[in-house]
Amino acid sequence: MDQALVAPGLPGVGVVRVLLVEDDEGDAFLVSELLSEDAAPVLIDVVTSVAAARQRLQQPGAVSYDCVLLDLGLPDAEGLDALHSVLEVADGAAVLCLTGLDDEHRGVAAAAAGAQDYLVKGQVDGQLLRRSIRYAIERKRADEQLRALYASELRAAENARLERGLLPHPEVADPSIGVTTRYRPGRDAVLGGDFYDVVETEDGTLFLLIGDVAGHGPDEAALGVSLRIAWRTLVLAGLERERLLPVLEDVLVRERRSEEVFATLCMVVVAPDRRSARVFLAGHPAPLLLGDAPEQLPDELVGPALGVLPGVVWGSRIVELEPGWRLMLFTDGIVEGHVGEGSERLGVPGLLGLAMQSPGYPDSGALVDDLIAKARELHGGDLSDDVAVVVVGHDAAVPQRTPAVPSTSGWT
């Protein structure tokens, strides 16, 4: 907002460019004369119709005018019609309307409709005209800054809304299960399509999900929100786990805006007794098992990303879990960061190495914060892609809550 604080004197230091739209030669001459008395140089171009004014304002590589002085009684457009036509193309220029003595009401209406101010011909001297132009230009700048501020606030609010949709609160009743989640937007705070969710169903089965819609931006983020909510709905509605990914793929194929869009997913379904889990991978890196030493779960049973080969069926693999287990699900943002100057990337081996060395290893929150900080540090700044990490841990010392209903999902 510093420009709004500029002290008196015509703004922009130096020449002020004015486009005068006036069909009456006498009036045009008068305005030029009044402005020529100014100490600061004013350059005036005169056109005699709205059509000519629009042409001037839209000309590629044309002068950028600071102010348009618009007569509201022109032959090709009158009053507010003339104003709207000019405002449409005036871009950064302030618009100051000129009215006759007997139609001052038009000036009032024009100011309400977007002109910065109006002047009544015959009641204007040089000083008033110059001051009005100066004021109109300043007011226009202040308006523009307000608008830019408003737009950036809207964008931030939209991002926050999408982020809430992508990253929900885990729905877990079992006190023996701890959930830690982290999300960092990518470079320039661009929201990507990373999403996650954790849901425990009535029979005590624990469903974990992490996913990544390819690409970055609000479209991808919105699709991520759709997929996450669809997944949660399907889980809560009791759809059998083998059908979750195919139905989700169907949703993606129907909702995506282009055929290029696909999503990778990792879904882990932990048995009600917490001693085993089924891992489903759709083009997504396998989770890490954080035991005495961290290791990546096998990823040989991986199916394609959602939306790549519609109609495919995903297999899954059972993983036995020791009491006190911890699983870390992540999106590739954290492993795609550079390591040093060359083209080398962190990769999963690098991530395992960082986890092994992390002093925060036993504490999931401290570990994830440390991993993200180290990955950024190695990359030398913000990671390009967004990063989502979910750690779900089992506390063997806490007795498990008895599920509301017995398991029906057949874990044996």
Next chain:
Amino acid sequence: MDLSLSNRPEGDKTVVEVGGEIDVYTAPRLREQLVDLVADGKYHLVVDMERVDFLDSTGLGVLVGGLKRVRAHDGSLRLVCTQERILKIFRITGLTKVFPIHDSVEDALAATD
């Protein structure tokens, strides 16, 4: 690091040579190239990825999009890649089942299936 792109006709196919990094910032250029080739009636493409250092999900999306475009004209999109770290990305995302991947351009040009 940046993306390098060039293409040349080889018989009834077109070889697209890609080098450098295909990521969210550079992938649009690859997309443009593939779209232009298809618009130009080039429906049999061989994308040589031997000099690609990095490929992210946006880049994969562009390749998938390219495949769908040529298939709409009964065309083909073959990849040439022997670099393990790039192949791994195709494996993890399940795209080895979608793209024919060859060891050399000659091999890809000779393939007819």
